[in-house]
Amino acid sequence: MSTLEQSRYLATAIPGPRSAALIDRKGAAVARGIGNTMPVYAARAAGGIVEDVDGNRFIDLGSGIAVTTIGNASPRVVAAVSAQAAEFTHTCFMVTPYEQYVAVCEHLNRLTPVAGEKRSALFNSGSEAVENAVKIARAYTRKQAVVSFDHAYHGRTNLTMALTAKSMPYKHGFGPFASEIYRAPMSYPFRDAEFGKELATDGELAARRALSIIDKQVGADNLAAVIIEPIQGEGGFIVPAEGFLPTLLQWCRDNGVVFIADEVQTGFARTGAMFACEHEGIDPDLIVTAKGIADGLPLSAVTGRAEIMDSPHVGGLGGTYGGNPLACAAALATIDTIESDGLVERAREIETLMKDRLGRLQADDDRIGDVRGRGAMIAVELVKSGTVEPDADLTKALLAGAHAAGVIVLSCGTYGNVLRFLPPLAISDELLEEGLDVLASVLADLR
Numbered sequence: 001m002s003t004l005e006q007s008r009y010l011a012t013a014i015p016g017p018r019s020a021a022l023i024d025r026k027g028a029a030v031a032r033g034i035g036n037t038m039p040v041y042a043a044r045a046a047g048g049i050v051e052d053v054d055g056n057r058f059i060d061l062g063s064g065i066a067v068t069t070i071g072n073a074s075p076r077v078v079a080a081v082s083a084q085a086a087e088f089t090h091t092c093f094m095v096t097p098y099e100q101y102v103a104v105c106e107h108l109n110r111l112t113p114v115a116g117e118k119r120s121a122l123f124n125s126g127s128e129a130v131e132n133a134v135k136i137a138r139a140y141t142r143k144q145a146v147v148s149f150d151h152a153y154h155g156r157t158n159l160t161m162a163l164t165a166k167s168m169p170y171k172h173g174f175g176p177f178a179s180e181i182y183r184a185p186m187s188y189p190f191r192d193a194e195f196g197k198e199l200a201t202d203g204e205l206a207a208r209r210a211l212s213i214i215d216k217q218v219g220a221d222n223l224a225a226v227i228i229e230p231i232q233g234e235g236g237f238i239v240p241a242e243g244f245l246p247t248l249l250q251w252c253r254d255n256g257v258v259f260i261a262d263e264v265q266t267g268f269a270r271t272g273a274m275f276a277c278e279h280e281g282i283d284p285d286l287i288v289t290a291k292g293i294a295d296g297l298p299l300s301a302v303t304g305r306a307e308i309m310d311s312p313h314v315g316g317l318g319g320t321y322g323g324n325p326l327a328c329a330a331a332l333a334t335i336d337t338i339e340s341d342g343l344v345e346r347a348r349e350i351e352t353l354m355k356d357r358l359g360r361l362q363a364d365d366d367r368i369g370d371v372r373g374r375g376a377m378i379a380v381e382l383v384k385s386g387t388v389e390p391d392a393d394l395t396k397a398l399l400a401g402a403h404a405a406g407v408i409v410l411s412c413g414t415y416g417n418v419l420r421f422l423p424p425l426a427i428s429d430e431l432l433e434e435g436l437d438v439l440a441s442v443l444a445d446l447r
């Protein structure tokens with residue numbers, strides 16, 4: 001384990017002088033479109049702490065957007081990647097294959113809640129894996145249309161921009177987008193409540209609303225795949241009402257449509273199960289993974305039923321770097337760490353701690369409209385006092401206050417009013433509680 005001290009500490013105002021100088025250099029060298037959440041530059045990270053170049057130590061409640069789930073620079077990963085780098089860094093799996101790639105696929109096939117015989121293929125980013133899942137579904141069904149949902153986020157490449165719902169900042173000015181993509185209404189219990197209690201609590205009803213649109217506006221005969229995040233990430237950590245996902249899946253099964261679960265953000269212990277689909281007992285046809293799979297090394301995957309995965313012709317899938325050996329070594333060490341250290345269980349403990357603390361905060365503060373999520377993927381939705389009207393300004397102010405006080409926390413949501421927590425599972429209870437105390441005090445000061 002790195003020697004990085006596990007405590008919050010502010011050595012300078014935020015940003016300190018070294019970060020400020022780097023912010024200036026960035027402005028002159030890096031394209032403006034690449035934004036930053038934090039006004040500081042990282043120097044080291046481990047456990048629940050990120051240290052910046054000025055020696056400030058931040059409590060990490062973001063994990064680099066759900067990536068360093070097992071803890072940054074986790075010891076087994078560091079050892080495995082260093083050892084692999086000394087052997088070889090790249091051959092291209094399509095040219096001279098290597099065992100590590102096969103081993104990662106074997107683990108994915110063992111761990112994912114897909115039924116029957118399975119196959120996997122490895123890629124680099126979440127977006128790239130989503131693109132490949134769609135390619136595979138189209139090859140298998142020989143159909144073209146794909147349905148995604150309101151509030152969905154599936155990436156920033158051309159096809160995945162089309163699947164993603166929110167225009168600003170992800171799509172604005174970047175069209176035209178890929179064709180044959182259609183959108184259906186999501187189950188969003190907190191906001192569906194405006195349209196009646198039943199819709200908010202009855203997932204089957206919410207699914208029937210979506211399916212009626214899919215049926216009438218696309219038609220199963222044209223539809224290759226339905227893609228959905230079992231808990232939506234960027235869209236606002238939206239947990240659909242119980243029954244929503246199984247009803248959609250059953251309809252797909254009955255109609256020859258491939259059901260793709262995008263578990264890029266929810267996968268690998270994040271939600272208190274190895275995969276979020278397990279919470280609803282569903283077995284998707286294809287599962288897309290990335291982020292938490294390799295503790296920060298770029299790796300993603302599509303895993304699914306063998307007959308679907310094997311439908312593209314030989315040579316139809318691939319890419320220069322997909323399943324790079326360093327990333328595979330990191331993934332093998334990550335999976336080992338999750339299983340040997342009981343991190344699925346740890347994510348559930350974090351859920352209990354956070355929901356208890358945030359629930360108490362909500363009881364005394366009518367600007368917290370909703371506390372939701374599973375495992376170490378928890379959010380609060382901020383609203384104008386006592387209403388359901390989103391409060392994006394309060395969210396921005398709360399984020400800025402938390403950052404200045406030494407806590408890394410992110411926002412999300414279609415309306416920009418959701419504070420999301422994605423702590424590494426290696427964080428201590430003490431640091432987590434301190435991070436939440438800081439947020440509570442910043443929120444109180446914003447009255």
Ligand SMILES: Cc1ncc(COP(=O)(O)O)c(C=O)c1O
Nearest residue numbers: 125126127153154155233264265
């Ligand atoms: C659910 C989901 N799908 C896809 C992506 C895209 O992944 P990447 O940024 O690695 O391309 C993300 C990234 O946030 C995501 O949360």
